[in-house]
Amino acid sequence: MSQSHLHQTRPLSVRFYQLLLRAYPRAFREEYATEMLLAFRDAHREVSRERGTVGVLSLWADFLYDFVKTVCIEHARSWTARDGHALALSGKEEPLAVTLPFSLRVAERTDIGLTRASNDDSLMSLVPEDHDLAQARGALFVVADGMGSRGNVASELVVQQVRDHYYENQQDDIPTALQKAISQADAALRNANGAGLPGGESIPDPGATFGTSFGATCVAAVLRERVLYVANVGDSRAYVLHAGQLRQVTRDHSLVAQLVERGELTPTEARTHPKRNVIYRALGCPDPTDSGADLFIEPIEEGDTLILCTDGLCSVVEDEEMHTIVEQHAPEESVESLITLANARGGPDNVTAIVVQVSTPA
Amino acid sequence: MANEDARSPEALLPLTPAVFHILLALADGEKHGYAIMREVGTQTAGTIRMGPGTLYGSIQRMLKDGLIVELREHADPAHGDERRRYYRLTGFGQRVLHAEAQRLEKLVHIAQNKRILPGLGPIGGA
Secondary structure (H helix, E strand, C coil): CCHHHHHHCCCHHHHHHHHHHCCCCHHHHHHHHHHHHHHHHHHHHHHHHHHHHHHHHHHHHHHHHHHHHHHHHHHHHCCCCCCCCCCCCCCCCCCEEEECCEEEEEEEEEECCCCCCCCCEEEEEECCCCHHHHHHHCEEEEEEEEECCCHHHHHHHHHHHHHHHHHHCCCCCHHHHHHHHHHHHHHHHHHHHHHHCHHHCCCCCCCCCCCCCCEEEEEEEEEECCEEEEEEECCCEEEEEECCEEEECCCCCEHHHHHHHCCCCCHHHHHHCCCCCCECCCECCCCHHHHCCEEEEEECCCCCEEEEECHHHHCCCCHHHHHHHHHHCCHHHHHHHHHHHHHHCCCCCCEEEEEEEEECCC | CCCCCCCCHHHHCCCCHHHHHHHHHHCCCCEEHHHHHHHHHHHCCCCCCCCHHHHHHHHHHHHHCCCEEEEEEEECHHHCCCEEEEEEECHHHHHHHHHHHHHHHHHHHHHHHCCCCCCCCCCCCC
């Protein structure tokens, strides 16, 4: 761009700053390095003219501090997830992000509820800053509900494993990559379970139909181009609000859901059934065949909203209530209201929700 | 692309000081990066010294959020032939700036009423 002007009269200071700029992420550098260098050069000129060496030292102090602070921030930004906070520079993300061809507004919240001693839910949202990555792999949203005495460790492990394995997979198509990532999370849980307990045995969990003390449900959604891919194991859920209709995309792997499907139970009865928490599939089970994920593929359009949640939300909040809240509020208010409502109903479990609003870029 | 940005400015509040200062600097016309940095220093009497990392990091976000637009390679006579990028507020950016200034004004008003700042209040002010 204007490199020739810089080459002519480049003092040592400017050349040194140019070297420092290499530490920024490539995309940010390609975009702004020239401008930053010009700004430094102008500042340097002005300050040395007006305040001499003392001024230059002071300038360097400021610029070095700015450099150290913002290099970390910019690197974190090229990889971190988004959540629905106000425009900020502190490392929290802004409400709007672009995944071509859409603009996604993401909000997420998790809450311990009112009766549990720990929060065993985990969640994450990742909308890649890098356009190539967003184009290739899309945005990823994961929610997991841990079971057993170390449920919080289990669900956190699942979320991390799914995220890392999904994005590292460069060759498989999205459905395969998602399935593989979940299998790998499953294997990781089983390894951790075997390694972590004395004698390597699993202790039967009274709430489960199979013996595992280190398991989790998982629902993982990928949004790329105009397609939504959702993989599910367990009774956490994904919904899509489309054209005024809220629809549950996933199918619960719970005993009561099976009974409802077979017509032996109504959905209302299912909510209060004594065995409503019993699921027959989860990650981390001793038998891998109990960990299979269902995959759902749906078209997604602007104006749609995606909701991921654990059963702590959908077991106490009706679908219609969820519909009304999400339709009438921005994602940030929606997640707040959903959690407040769940707690108003007694908060019997941990509550977690991710709300993603899909619109066209501004 | 967007004709009229129908988003609510309030959704982006409160702004960080960095963003607010940049919007303020651009309120009276388009500027390039260093001019913004310099004005922020002047506005704050040197207490806030914005470095290029903070400036362009903020600019990047503000561009994405539609608060400002970039005027590419604008030749500035004061710098000879050198081309630099200039930035300008969008309509939406102006509304957000206005909303934030109003928010701060309300807070100042409360501070005045509590006699923390001099000014008119129900008990007559300092």
